[in-house]
Amino acid sequence: MMGGIAAWSARTHSGGQLKIGGLGRSIKYALKDCKAAKYYIGSLAASGVKYTVAQDFIPEHKQAAGSHNVSLLKTTLLAMHSNLQSIDGKIDSLNMRINHMSTKLDKQAARIMAAEQRISNAEDDLQTISMKCLKIEKVLAVIQAKNKDIEACSCRTNLLITRVPEFTNTGKMEQNLETMLSTIFVVENLSALLIVERVHLSLITLSGPIIAKLLNYRDQDAIISMAMEKQDINHQGNQVAFYPDFTMEVQAAK
Numbered sequence: 001m002m003g004g005i006a007a008w009s010a011r012t013h014s015g016g017q018l019k020i021g022g023l024g025r026s027i028k029y030a031l032k033d034c035k036a037a038k039y040y041i042g043s044l045a046a047s048g049v050k051y052t053v054a055q056d057f058i059p060e061h062k063q064a065a066g067s068h069n070v071s072l073l074k075t076t077l078l079a080m081h082s083n084l085q086s087i088d089g090k091i092d093s094l095n096m097r098i099n100h101m102s103t104k105l106d107k108q109a110a111r112i113m114a115a116e117q118r119i120s121n122a123e124d125d126l127q128t129i130s131m132k133c134l135k136i137e138k139v140l141a142v143i144q145a146k147n148k149d150i151e152a153c154s155c156r157t158n159l160l161i162t163r164v165p166e167f168t169n170t171g172k173m174e175q176n177l178e179t180m181l182s183t184i185f186v187v188e189n190l191s192a193l194l195i196v197e198r199v200h201l202s203l204i205t206l207s208g209p210i211i212a213k214l215l216n217y218r219d220q221d222a223i224i225s226m227a228m229e230k231q232d233i234n235h236q237g238n239q240v241a242f243y244p245d246f247t248m249e250v251q252a253a254k
Helices: 003-010 034-046 059-157 170-184 216-231 248-253
Strands: 018-024 025-030 052-056 156-162 196-201 209-215 233-235 237-246
Touching: 059 156, 059 216, 059 248, 156 216, 170 196, 170 233, 216 237, 216 248
Parallel strands: none
Antiparallel strands: 018 025, 018 052, 156 209, 156 237, 196 209, 233 237
């Protein structure tokens, strides 16, 4: 302990004091007076008394130490202030970026809402169009059925004739065909006024079969019936055949 006091005295300012506590009191010694302090501490130690040793500065030294601490504190506070300003700058930059991103997100949200509205409108329009299409399909089905019925009725008076000989007077096909029918079949079984409205080639082939449209459907029935009875009909060296002109639907139904 004595060597420690000497070392302490050597490192401390010359105006410092050494405060020794023991026996319920404290005694101050100048650090220059190490022998007295050593003697007092030795007597306390010999008596088995607990003691304490502390360094005590004089007021001038306390003020100097306080000034040093204040200067250090100011330096620390300035460094902290600089760091806080740097942090504030970074926070401001971060806030600007967040605001920029928020603006972009708002624009995107507006675009998404507009797109959703357009999609909703399109779905409503699609539903309306689907309903209209269903109505159109129903109307179209009725029209097609009527068209097929009209076609079948139109074919009711038609005759499909094969292997018809060439007529010399091609400009009057209807009259030539009326003459041929009157020659082949019994006139009494036909109407008093046998009229062929028009004659044209069949769409099945460009040669041979022809389709003749009669004015009276009874004449068509009578000719088909007499042709079935005769079976073999020869006219000017040609084996002529007569058939009803059914539509595809009527043929499928039969």
